[in-house]
Amino acid sequence: MSLFRLCYTFVRQPLSIRQVSLPRTLVSHGFAILKTKPAKVEIPKHPPNSFMLFVNANRSLTQSEYPDKKPKEIMSLLSDKWRKMSEDEKAPYKNAYASRMKEYNAPLAKIPKKPPGVFGLFLKEKYSEVESNNPGVKTPEIMSAISDEWNGLSDSEKEQWQEKREILMQQYKEQVMNFGHGMSAEERAFIEKKRGALVHKIEKEKKMLLGYPKRPLSAFILFSQKNAEAEGVANLPVAERAKIMGRKWRELSSVEKEVYFEESRKGREKFQKDVAEWKENNPEDA
Numbered sequence: 001m002s003l004f005r006l007c008y009t010f011v012r013q014p015l016s017i018r019q020v021s022l023p024r025t026l027v028s029h030g031f032a033i034l035k036t037k038p039a040k041v042e043i044p045k046h047p048p049n050s051f052m053l054f055v056n057a058n059r060s061l062t063q064s065e066y067p068d069k070k071p072k073e074i075m076s077l078l079s080d081k082w083r084k085m086s087e088d089e090k091a092p093y094k095n096a097y098a099s100r101m102k103e104y105n106a107p108l109a110k111i112p113k114k115p116p117g118v119f120g121l122f123l124k125e126k127y128s129e130v131e132s133n134n135p136g137v138k139t140p141e142i143m144s145a146i147s148d149e150w151n152g153l154s155d156s157e158k159e160q161w162q163e164k165r166e167i168l169m170q171q172y173k174e175q176v177m178n179f180g181h182g183m184s185a186e187e188r189a190f191i192e193k194k195r196g197a198l199v200h201k202i203e204k205e206k207k208m209l210l211g212y213p214k215r216p217l218s219a220f221i222l223f224s225q226k227n228a229e230a231e232g233v234a235n236l237p238v239a240e241r242a243k244i245m246g247r248k249w250r251e252l253s254s255v256e257k258e259v260y261f262e263e264s265r266k267g268r269e270k271f272q273k274d275v276a277e278w279k280e281n282n283p284e285d286a
Contacts, residue, residue: 216267
């Protein structure tokens with residue numbers, strides 16, 4: 001049956017019938033492809049807090065003790081009882097909540113953690129030591145003491161901290177490269193929901209480590225880079241330099257600009273080819 005004849009036949013039928021049967025007929029005759037929705041990934045629900053665990057454990061008993069009370073009144077009774085409980089009595093529910101939260105947040109531990117800078121690493125390792133040796137001292141004073149200690153280190157001692165950070169950075173890069181491998185769809189969906197921006201940043205780092213091509217420069221940026229020194233603005237702040245170079249760019253004729261547009265076009269063409277090649281070589285990370 002031709003598509004024209006098929007449509008003509010359906011036009012003569014009532015609208016309600018056409019709306020239901022036309023899509024199915026188009027698919028069955030090969031004129032369209034039925035698209036199926038991707039399976040929805042179920043993300044674990046946030047565990048109930050310690051109070052709700054207490055409520056769930058004691059609601060039935062309270063209802064049996066007060067059969068005439070409405071659900072709202074039962075909740076009020078349980079709330080009053082919770083407020084009067086000691087910390088020891090609340091402990092089982094709080095411990096159960098902490099245990100469930102640890103399990104709930106377990107996938108987040110799979111996110112690579114970038115180490116701090118050299119001084120940040122020194123600060124992190126020294127803070128507890130300085131704090132314990134100087135009880136009662138406030139944070140600004142602790143920071144000042146650690147800063148003084150850092151400034152008193154020799155170059156060779158600072159190099160040791162630099163080497164230590166480089167080792168941590170290498171470990172971090174390996175974690176980034178392996179990020180997502182062996183992760184279930186549920187874990188991935190959970191991590192993206194909770195730390196979406198961080199996941200996007202790590203995925204970008206991963207692509208860079210795998211040699212993802214750099215984006216080409218625009219015509220204006222090419223012009224600025226090649227002429228900033230000649231114009232005497234290379235050492236100016238970025239905003240001021242961009243303002244001056246923007247004015248110079250507007251003063252160029254179309255013919256003068258075309259040189260930079262052509263270079264930018266060639267850069268985009270090469271970038272597209274390089275990306276296609278990269279995706280072919282890295283199908284799992286494309």
